Amino acid sequence: MSHWIILPVVLPAMLAPLIVLGMRHDLVLQRVASVAGTLGLGAIAAHLMWRATVLGPEAYLLGNWPAPFGIVLVNDRLSALMLALAAVLALIVVLYVIGSGWDRRGRHFHALFQFQLMGVNGAFLTGDAFNLFVFFEILLIASYGLMIHAGGGARLKAGVQYVAYNLAGSTLFLFALGTIYAVTGTLNMADLAVRMAELPEGEAALARVACVLLIIVFAVKGALVPFQFWLPATYALAPGPVAALFAIMTKVGAYAVLRFGTLVYPPGSPATGDIVAQMLLPGAVLTLIAGMVGVLGARSLGRMAAYAAIGSMGTLFLAIAPFEPRASAAALYYLIHSTLAAGCLFLAVDLVTARRGDDALGPDRAPIAQGGVIGALYFAAAVAVAGMPPLSGFVGKLLVLDAVRAEPYGMWLWGAILGTSLIAIMGLGRAGSAVFWKPHGAAQPAGAHAAHAPAQPLAFVALGAGLALIVALTLLAGPVTGWLGATAAEIHTPAIYIGAVLGPAGG
Amino acid sequence: MELLVASAIGVMTASGIYLILRLRAFPVILGLSMLTYAVNTFLFVTGRLVVNRPPILSPEAAGYTDPLPQALVLTAIVISFGMTAVTVMMALGAFLETGDDRIEMTGEDEGEDEGTAGDGARAPEDAR
Numbered sequence: 001m002s003h004w005i006i007l008p009v010v011l012p013a014m015l016a017p018l019i020v021l022g023m024r025h026d027l028v029l030q031r032v033a034s035v036a037g038t039l040g041l042g043a044i045a046a047h048l049m050w051r052a053t054v055l056g057p058e059a060y061l062l063g064n065w066p067a068p069f070g071i072v073l074v075n076d077r078l079s080a081l082m083l084a085l086a087a088v089l090a091l092i093v094v095l096y097v098i099g100s101g102w103d104r105r106g107r108h109f110h111a112l113f114q115f116q117l118m119g120v121n122g123a124f125l126t127g128d129a130f131n132l133f134v135f136f137e138i139l140l141i142a143s144y145g146l147m148i149h150a151g152g153g154a155r156l157k158a159g160v161q162y163v164a165y166n167l168a169g170s171t172l173f174l175f176a177l178g179t180i181y182a183v184t185g186t187l188n189m190a191d192l193a194v195r196m197a198e199l200p201e202g203e204a205a206l207a208r209v210a211c212v213l214l215i216i217v218f219a220v221k222g223a224l225v226p227f228q229f230w231l232p233a234t235y236a237l238a239p240g241p242v243a244a245l246f247a248i249m250t251k252v253g254a255y256a257v258l259r260f261g262t263l264v265y266p267p268g269s270p271a272t273g274d275i276v277a278q279m280l281l282p283g284a285v286l287t288l289i290a291g292m293v294g295v296l297g298a299r300s301l302g303r304m305a306a307y308a309a310i311g312s313m314g315t316l317f318l319a320i321a322p323f324e325p326r327a328s329a330a331a332l333y334y335l336i337h338s339t340l341a342a343g344c345l346f347l348a349v350d351l352v353t354a355r356r357g358d359d360a361l362g363p364d365r366a367p368i369a370q371g372g373v374i375g376a377l378y379f380a381a382a383v384a385v386a387g388m389p390p391l392s393g394f395v396g397k398l399l400v401l402d403a404v405r406a407e408p409y410g411m412w413l414w415g416a417i418l419g420t421s422l423i424a425i426m427g428l429g430r431a432g433s434a435v436f437w438k439p440h441g442a443a444q445p446a447g448a449h450a451a452h453a454p455a456q457p458l459a460f461v462a463l464g465a466g467l468a469l470i471v472a473l474t475l476l477a478g479p480v481t482g483w484l485g486a487t488a489a490e491i492h493t494p495a496i497y498i499g500a501v502l503g504p505a506g507g
Numbered sequence: 508m509e510l511l512v513a514s515a516i517g518v519m520t521a522s523g524i525y526l527i528l529r530l531r532a533f534p535v536i537l538g539l540s541m542l543t544y545a546v547n548t549f550l551f552v553t554g555r556l557v558v559n560r561p562p563i564l565s566p567e568a569a570g571y572t573d574p575l576p577q578a579l580v581l582t583a584i585v586i587s588f589g590m591t592a593v594t595v596m597m598a599l600g601a602f603l604e605t606g607d608d609r610i611e612m613t614g615e616d617e618g619e620d621e622g623t624a625g626d627g628a629r630a631p632e633d634a635r
Contacts, residue, residue: 130579130582134582134586137586137590141589141590141593144593144597148597148600151600151604152604153601153604153605154605154612156597156600156601156604156605157601157604157605157610157612158612159597159601160532160594160597160598160601160610161610161611161612163590163593163594163597164527164535164539164594164610167539167542167543167587167590167594168527168539168542170586170587170590171539171542171543171545171546174546174547174549174550174583175546175549177550177579178546178549178550178553178576178579179553181550181553181554181575181576181579182553182554182555233612
């Protein structure tokens with residue numbers, strides 16, 4: 001039993017109170033601690049990835065209680081991948097926050113940031129359904145604080161909506177967990193998988209109800225239509241870097257669907273059949289359409305980026321829905337890409353917003369300062385989000401298209417993905433030309449150009465690093481997809497996970 | 508007893524949902540509280556309803572009641588308590604900033620500072 005597995009939860013859990021209690025008056029110290037903590041998380045995640053690759057899935061028994069009774073954390077390839085992705089995105093965001101001075105505009109940013117990471121990491125690692133709920137709550141309560149960072153009436157109001165919606169979602173989660181416990185008598189995910197497979201005939205209806213409730217909860221987190229209403233206002237009104245960090249939060253929903261859909265409710269399971277796939281597929285197509293049409297129709301840059309995030313979740317769920325290894329590998333590649341791309345787009349939008357004062361897409365605006373560099377960064381992020389060559393969005397969409405080709409209605413899915421990509425390109429192009437090109441055509445009063453041009457080298461470096469990672473993901477697509485293929489094969493063989501948690505006898 | 512508990516959960520859930528749909532901060536918070544009461548009771552009975560039995564295995568006792576849901580309920584209560592406190596603070600902040608306790612977003616662009624003046628002017632009658 002390796003103690004490395006609990007470190008991604010313990011490190012931020014220790015660091016955050018230290019920042020609040022010991023460094024509250026010293027922003028520089030807070031920044032150093034936050035960056036060091038995030039770097040540490042990255043190193044731990046890299047080690048866990050290596051462990052998962054070489055040693056296979058490992059369980060960590062808290063308090064050394066035997067598996068179905070105590071609480072377990074499980075590190076397998078999928079968990080380690082998500083941890084690494086979260087750490088990388090967090091590092092980009094924290095550097096951007098320091099560079100752009102967002103952490104000056106309110107208190108306790110870095111502490112909340114570390115608590116958020118603790119919740120996200122815990123959700124990826126836990127092998128216990130009830131602890132998944134607990135970690136969801138931790139990441140949510142930190143996200144409430146981050147969302148209203150720097151205050152403002154509109155932001156607080158959107159924050160209340162976000163909290164109310166997610167509290168209702170949490171209640172639903174508890175109803176689902178209660179039903180699962182009533183049916184199976186366990187909440188350990190590996191044990192659940194075993195019990196669900198040998199469920200007596202009469203209990204199947206209740207198990208199905210619990211399954212549907214659970215998928216609805218994950219759909220709320222993953223912003224799947226018709227549960228996406230909380231996302232646009234929240235992401236558009238949250239501080240830019242916080243919205244970028246939230247790109248990983250929707251992926252927590254996707255991760256949970258993938259985990260439960262392969263482990264507890266595998267396709268063809270006697271109790272639940274293909275119910276998860278049947279629910280996800282139409283929702284995914286609608287999400288894709290709603291998101292990309294929203295990109296075209298948005299009247300502000302922030303909303304446009306938020307709808308782009310919804311659209312990318314649609315593509316992601318579309319690739320998850322078939323629940324077969326090749327599609328899952330494509331989904332994981334697209335998941336990595338879309339997290340980084342959505343994060344970069346939110347950061348680019350924040351750079352624009354900081355220089356224009358607001359993010360409305362109206363006419364008659366002065367050109368922004370440093371428009372050339374920011375325009376180039378926005379262009380690169382938009383290319384990535386839309387899934388155009390040469391960046392990894394194109395590779396990701398290609399993999400997804402290839403994976404859903406054999407599905408029933410495969411051609412309709414192709415139509416949905418390709419059509420919405422076109423709409424997204426139009427929307428992103430329209431917004432880019434309105435912000436970066438049209439102002440130069442309009443006659444400007446003298447001196448309008450001299451809007452404040454804050455020197456923020458670190459912010460540009462952070463965004464550039466994010467885009468560089470997308471380029472790296474494109475160049476290394478071969479090895480990455482190979483590793484992801486093995487990951488998908490692993491999660492589609494639940495016996496491996498069950499064996500790691502319950503021991504060979506239990507599986 | 509099953510009927511009593513089940514209908515209590517149902518009534519609390521229904522009134523919680525009704526209150527959430529009122530779209531004002533105070534009823535929404537009350538509604539969320541009702542929902543958490545309902546789900547806490549629901550969690551409590553997921554170990555089946557058993558009366559007058561110890562929550563541990565014991566050779567003397569005729570049976571036992573499942574202790575795990577009680578632990579789950581305790582966790583759920585603590586979390587929902589904390590969440591309710593956060594919601595109250597945020598709703599209060601939003602009310603003080605905008606002078607309005609409506610949950611839904613109003614105004615053309617949903618959210619830029621526009622409309623603050625108008626909302627402020629409406630505040631006295633809305634606050635009642």
